[in-house]
Every structure is written in C-alpha cells, then in structure tokens.
Amino acid sequence: MTHTQTPAGPIKHVVCMVQENHTTDNYFLSMAAYGANIATGWQVSPNPPAIDPPHDRHAYYRWLTQQSTGDHVQFDTTSVLPFYAWLAASGAFLENHCSGFGTNSTPNHLLIVGGQSPTLRNPRHNTQPVWDLPSLPGHAQDNGLSWKAYTGATGYPVEFYQQLKGSANIVRSAKPSQQFLDDAANGSLPTLAMVWHDEPYDEHPTADVSLGMDAVWQAVDAVVQAGRWDETVFLLTWDDWGGFDDHVATPNVEYAPDGVQLAYGPRVPLLMFGGRVRPGIDSRWCSHVSLPKTALQLLGLPPLGVPRVDNDGGLADLVDLAGGGGTMPQPPAYGSQIMLPDPPQPTPQPAPLPPSPVASPKLVDEVILRDGTSLGRPQDVLIRTH
Numbered sequence: 001m002t003h004t005q006t007p008a009g010p011i012k013h014v015v016c017m018v019q020e021n022h023t024t025d026n027y028f029l030s031m032a033a034y035g036a037n038i039a040t041g042w043q044v045s046p047n048p049p050a051i052d053p054p055h056d057r058h059a060y061y062r063w064l065t066q067q068s069t070g071d072h073v074q075f076d077t078t079s080v081l082p083f084y085a086w087l088a089a090s091g092a093f094l095e096n097h098c099s100g101f102g103t104n105s106t107p108n109h110l111l112i113v114g115g116q117s118p119t120l121r122n123p124r125h126n127t128q129p130v131w132d133l134p135s136l137p138g139h140a141q142d143n144g145l146s147w148k149a150y151t152g153a154t155g156y157p158v159e160f161y162q163q164l165k166g167s168a169n170i171v172r173s174a175k176p177s178q179q180f181l182d183d184a185a186n187g188s189l190p191t192l193a194m195v196w197h198d199e200p201y202d203e204h205p206t207a208d209v210s211l212g213m214d215a216v217w218q219a220v221d222a223v224v225q226a227g228r229w230d231e232t233v234f235l236l237t238w239d240d241w242g243g244f245d246d247h248v249a250t251p252n253v254e255y256a257p258d259g260v261q262l263a264y265g266p267r268v269p270l271l272m273f274g275g276r277v278r279p280g281i282d283s284r285w286c287s288h289v290s291l292p293k294t295a296l297q298l299l300g301l302p303p304l305g306v307p308r309v310d311n312d313g314g315l316a317d318l319v320d321l322a323g324g325g326g327t328m329p330q331p332p333a334y335g336s337q338i339m340l341p342d343p344p345q346p347t348p349q350p351a352p353l354p355p356s357p358v359a360s361p362k363l364v365d366e367v368i369l370r371d372g373t374s375l376g377r378p379q380d381v382l383i384r385t386h
Helices: 029-034 057-064 082-090 105-114 136-142 177-185 209-225 290-299
Strands: 013-019 092-094 147-151 170-172 192-195 232-238 261-263 270-273 280-282
Touching (some): 013 209, 029 082, 082 270, 105 136, 105 290, 136 192, 136 290, 147 177, 177 192, 177 209, 209 232, 270 290
Parallel strands (some): 013 192, 147 170
Antiparallel strands (some): 092 270
C-alpha cells in the first residue's frame, strides 16, 4: 500500500469498527446510571445469547408495527462487556444512533461503506453480486489517502464493490484485527481503517460477546501503545438490531416503494472515542451514514457524491480539532482491571428525544453508480401491509 498523502488536520487515522446484531437497550444497560435513555428492568441476557432472533425486514416490520417486541432482554454490561462500558462512559455515547435501514446485515454494512444499498436482503450466503458503487475506501484512494479493510475470510462487505474487489488493501482473516495490531505496532496503520470480524469475534448471536469485545480492546490498545491515541478517532458500531428490542421509536425519514418506513431502523450503539473526542452522552438523531460523513470531515475529503452521505451533518463536531488533544483519557491497557468513571449523583434524567430531522419522510433515493447512472431504488423485499 502506498502512502501518498497525510491529512492536513490533527486527525491522522479514522478507524471504523463494525460488530453485529445488538440494540442500544440490549447492550448498554450500564449507561442508564449516567443519564442515557436506556430501558431498565428487562430480563438479563445470558452470554452467549440463547438465540439468534429473526431480524430481516419482515421481522422489523412486525417490530415497527408493535406486532412483536423482538427479543426483550439486555446484557449486564459492566460484568459481561466492561471495556465497552468504559468506552461508553468515558467517550462519546451516541444514544440515538440508528441502523441506517430497518432490516438485517448487508444493507447496513453497505450504508457504512458507501451510504447506499441496492438490496434490502442478505446476499452474503448466495452468489455475491458486485456493484460499481462509490465507497469511502475508494474515495480515500482516489484522493491520495491510504486505506485498508480488515475483513473476515470472504472480504465481506467490501467485495461487493467493483472498485475494491480483489484489492491488496483488503486483509482477509478469521481474526483480521490481528493484522491491525501488527500495522499499528510497526507504524503502517492506514489513514482509513475499516474493521470487521468473522464469528465468533463479530458478536453475532449466538457467539460469546466477550470474545468480540476483547478483539476490539486489543485493537484499541495497539493504537494507544503505538502513541497514536491523540491522532486517531474510532467509530465503533453494530450493523443492525439483530431482532433485539429497543424501547425508542425512531423517526420515519425514508420509506421504501411499499410505503413502509425504511430509515431509520432501530437504535444500535455507536461509540466515538480517541484522544481528541469530547466525552458525553449525545442525543442527536444519527445513522450509519454518519460514519462515512464523519470520516470525510475529519480527513478533509471532498463530498462522496452520494446525497444521503453528503447531506448528513456528520459527527466531527465531537472532535477537538483546534486544541492540544487529551480530551478523552487513554483507555485501560488490554487485560487490566477496568474501573468505570463514577456516575453522577443523583442520576440525571435522560434528555428528551429530539424532533425528527426531517419535516416529512421521503421515498428512498435511487442508488447511484460511480459513473453517475442509477440502479433504481432498492425494492427487493417488499412488505404486504394489507
């Protein structure tokens, strides 16, 4: 990989890490003590989770219309996911972050990579299509910035992109974060890094979720040990709701050709952290397209050419670009004892839900190819409402 340019600003590395299938209520009970809008008193989930609940678009429609609650359980975050509990309490916790589309994995991964999806289903286990779509890694490459996608063995999801498919910058491994550790240690961490895992490190039910947390912890620790904490911003999210309940009804921003809400999907966690990230609970509505937009902002890249990304507000305002860093403390070293920050007393009341970011929902955009032509609107999973 050739390093042709270095970002002009203080952020030299943006790391997007995508795990699998959990809602904000399901994972972050610990944040209720800090005043986040988290349900409490639900049944405690075992670890590993007992089931992999249905979570495709049909299951989402049943959840959306209150025909189903989804799996109504939540983890004891502090005991099962203590490093995540520390990151959420010590960094920026985006409590109203949502999956980009109300459906399962592949469309939401594609929204993170490039802000749009031609499909509303999971083609990953069938013949894998390839589309010539704009993407954040391809855009970084076109503008002279280095990138790597650390993926599982199949190259999912970046192998869906014609510009990226077969690239030497795609690191395929059962535990790709191991190469991330090596790159951080030897000074070859790219400007843009995107990290996915295969089972059991992806936290997809019914995996032991602590294994995925440990893989993330090791990757973060490698950046800290390399002395790059103050020049790196991490964006850690989960691709979709996984069929787990969340008590917040999300705004109807976009609907599919069947008239059913598509965006936003249910709330999923988003943790933003790094030496220059301003800690706190952030209550704005945002979705998976905020990740590529934030990377564009922090790395000084021009618009991607995908309206859903380019028109998003992004999250760069949570990063101190003018100061001297040190806004967020360094995380505990991998394997060390974790001490959470003391929650405020008395417990703050959660912030009220903000108004919808749009005056009225719109029909989902057509999918734009790199040459400017369109694939039409995604409509391969249509809901019969009558």
